[in-house]
Amino acid sequence: MGTRTPVGVEPAARPGTPLIPPRPTRVAAAETPRAAMASPVVVGATIIAALYFGREIFIPIAIALLLSFVLTPLVNRLRRLRLPRLVAVGVSVLLTVGIVASLATLIGIQAADLAGDVPRYRATIERKINGLRDSPVGHVTEYVANIGRALHGGAKEAGSPEAQPAAPPPSTASSPSTSTPSAAPEPAQAAPKPVLVEVATTPPGSLEMLSTVLTPVMHPLATVGIVFVVLLFVLMQREDLRDRMIRLAGSSDLHRTTVAIDDAAKRLSRYFVVQLALNAAFGVVIGIGLYLIGVPNPVLWAIFAALMRFVPYLGAVLSAILPMALAAAVDPGWNMMIAVAILFVVLEPLTGQVFEPIFYGQSTGLSPFAVLVSALFWTWLWGPVGLLLSTPLTVCLVVLGRYVEHLEFLDVLFGDRPALTPVQNFYQRILAGDSEEVLGHAELILQQCSLSSYYDDVVLKALELAARDAARGVLTAQQKGAMRAALTELIADLSDRSDAVAGATGDGEESACSPLPMGPPAEALPVAWTREGAVLCVAGRGFLDEAAAAILAQILEKRGLGVRTVPFAETASVRIGRFEAGPARIACVVSLALDGEPTHLRRLIRRLRGRVPGVPILLGLWLAQDSGANRLAGGPGGAEADAQVGSLREAVEAILAAAQEDATCATATDASTDASADTSEGTSDARGEAARLPAPAGA
Incomplete structure (x- = not known):
């Protein structure tokens, strides 16, 4: 008999069976695509x-x-x-x-x-x-064609059935009945006489005739x-449509949206009117020229040329092919066709490169790639009509992208404006180590801005992006080395350029650049400040600090000051004892660290004070965003800097102000010496005070 388990008592667990059964493994459901990723693709395809x-x-x-x-x-x-x-x-x-x-x-x-x-x-x-x-061109063409036919014929003969060995005739021994002479052929039967059949058609009625005529043009x-x-x-309903466009674009800021929509409509209207007028004038001139040359039907080719100019790049070429072919068919010689070609070759560049920039700017606002892609897209979508409408329709889309926030991607994809800002472009190029393109980019900006403005507005802001990436730990040692090499080469290439705007610019272009640093001219600087090493540009320990110190030294040198760039290795703890300041009048410590590195810079300033006592120290934290870094300037105990600046412009102005104040003190001392010879003690005190340079004015 089996063992019975009392009611209400759980049976004992079998050996090896866990007391708590394992929970089933839960497999997370597949994540569905977010609407933000799938929606644009679905909407675009629709x-x-x-x-x-x-x-x-x-x-x-x-x-x-x-x-x-x-x-x-x-x-x-x-x-x-x-x-x-x-x-x-x-x-x-x-x-x-x-x-x-x-x-x-x-x-x-x-x-x-x-x-x-x-x-x-x-x-x-x-x-x-x-x-x-019969011409040499024809002989060459015929010779090439004969070679092709010979090659093709040889291959055909090699694979033809005639080249195969002939099969033996069938044996007749096994069929003796076939050896008997064949019977005489029977006379051919007479072919049946063809019967002439005539299909009678009823003349079309008036409705059928009308339908035949109107069907092609309906x-x-x-x-x-x-x-x-x-x-x-x-x-x-123009105003009503405008209000609806404003509502779609965004009604939270009615003033801005209304101004944007009205401006876009005016720009498009002016562009299309001017383009239509220029194309019509181009067609009229082409028609007159073809009439004078003697080409038949000049009015037809004038209209065709005016319409084809709406097609970018290829329109003028296509409009010239048919008149040239007709001229070749009419004239027994080639003079008429050559004259037609010259007419189009002269008028098309004249219209596109001279008159179009005068009337509606340098371009349509589209990049060349966008013009080509739009022509292909609209031609595939709508055929020849789409080819004619491709540029106007794409211009409308680009204008909408510039004024409607949700359609900004259209301006980025098809517009002719740079996709990256000058700061982003510079950082991307030095990150890739492309020194040539960095220099070319600098040459373009320096046509409108000064060298110090370029360094302050472009280079240092790009280095801020580099400092952020370095703080996040995404820059490799190879990339840092490439950036240092590109910056060093750029600074060397710009060493012979003056700190002034290369050419005259308008007010709008000047406002895009920061003004030149204020300060005395080079002729008004004291002699002691023009000696080499009068200004020490000391680099911090960051991987970009030495390049920043070189930039400051270059700008100061162009303003007439004697400078010397001091790498961080020369001011390190193990080498500070061998550091020679020379005829230094001021020292400027440069750091591009985002947090200011207060502990490191405090130790560096303390070492400099111990080595060159009495020399003012200016601290340049050009990218510092930590308010705690401000404690490095003006603190008690002499361990902090005398002044602190936050940009290249402020650093240059502070050093120039210090030099000017030194010159003022020297002038006052000379005047007091000439006024009274018996105040030698006061004069010596004044001279001693002049040796102690005041804090920079820009601090």
């Missing part, structure tokens, strides 16, 4: 799909919006003449319809005329082709109709 599949509707709307920018100045001008909005809009739209209808009629007439004259040019074309075949007419209907409503 918009592109909608633009592609709805192009029959969006193309007329886009053309209408672009035309509204062109017609807005005309509507506003008519409104100033006290005309009602409906009348002003109606007159503008009717005028546009008339111009478009006239151009379409001219294009139709010219195209029909050209199609009728094409057979007359066949003989000239054939004669020129035969002439090209789609363009419908598109034109949609364009002008949308244009009419856009011009009538």
Whole structure:
């Protein structure tokens, strides 16, 4: 019998079985993508799909919006003449319809005329082709073609069935019946006589004829109709659409948003009007030139050239190909085609490089890469119409990106403004150790700013980024070495440049740069301050402090002071006893540490005071953000610096002020000596006081 367990008593656990069963392992659910990552991709794909599949509707709307920018100045001008909005809009739209209808009629007439004259040019074309075949170019082409045919024919013969050995004829021994002579061929049967069948067609009625004529033009007419209907409503509801754009852009700051939207609309309107006028003028000049040269149908090619100039880079080239081909077909020689080529070669650069910068600036606000990508994208999306509209549509998107915060990425991707600030660009280049590009970047900025302004506004702020990365521990020893080498080479390359603006600039450009440090000219400095080593630029222990001390020494030297750069190794505890200050009048300790390194700098200043007593010490904490570092200046006990500055400009001004005060004291001493010869004791006291330089004025 089995053992029974009493009711209410748990059975004993089996040997090896744990008393507490293990909990099942919980597998964390897969993290779903955040909306911030997936949403832009989904929205972008949806918009592109909608633009592609709805192009029959969006193309007329886009053309209408672009035309509204062109017609807005005309509507506003008519409104100033006290005309009602409906009348002003109606007159503008009717005028546009008339111009478009006239151009379409001219294009139709010219195209029909050209199609009728094409057979007359066949003989000239054939004669020129035969002439090209007899020319050296034709002989070379024929020679290359013969080589290709020979190679292709040899490969074909090698793989043809004829090259294979012939198969033996089938044996007839096994079939004696086939050895008997064949019967005489039977007479061929007479072919059936063809029956002539005539299909009678009824003449088309008036409705069928009308349908045949109107079917090819129904789609363009419908598109034109949609364009002008949308244009009419856009011009009538312009203020309402503007308010809705303001609401979408952000209504928290109505003043800023309104100014941005109005400014963007004015800029776009002016750009499109000027571009349309320049392209129309280009077409008119091309038409006149082709008429004088003798090319048939010059009006057609003038309209074609004006339209193709909306296509960036390739538009003018494409508009020149067809007139050149027609000139080659008309003229028995080559003079007409050469004249057409010269006409386009002269007019296109003249329009693009001279007149366009005069009327609407140096560029469209798009980078060349953006122009190419937009042309490819809109051509794929909307075909030839998209190619014509690619630049205007992309300009609209870039302007929206500059004024609407949520669309800023459009300006970053397609705009022509630098993607990085000068500070970020400088830091990125020295981080990569690219000295040549760093120097080229400096040359561009120094065309508008002084050398001290470039160091203070660009270099030191970039070094602040480097100090932050070093504090986070993300910079490797190799990167630090590359940065030191790039900075050393940059400072050496800029040693022969004066601390002044290279060229005359406008007020707007001057305000972008900090002014020059204030101080006496080099001629007014005392002789003792112009000797080498009068100013000691002592570097801290940071990996960028020596470069910062070299920058300060370079600026002071350009202001007429005698300087000497002292590395941190010469002022270390083990070598301070061998340090010779020379004719030092002031010492400036430079540190780029973010926290100021108060303990390290206090010890450094104490060592300098013990080695060069009586010499004022100026502390330059150019990047310090810790308020505790301020305790290093002006404290009791003589262990702190006499003054402290927070930038390169302040350091230069403080040292120049100290030199000027020294000169003032020397002048006062000389005056007192000439006034009374019996006050020698007071004079000696004054001289002793002049030797003790006051604290720098910029502290």
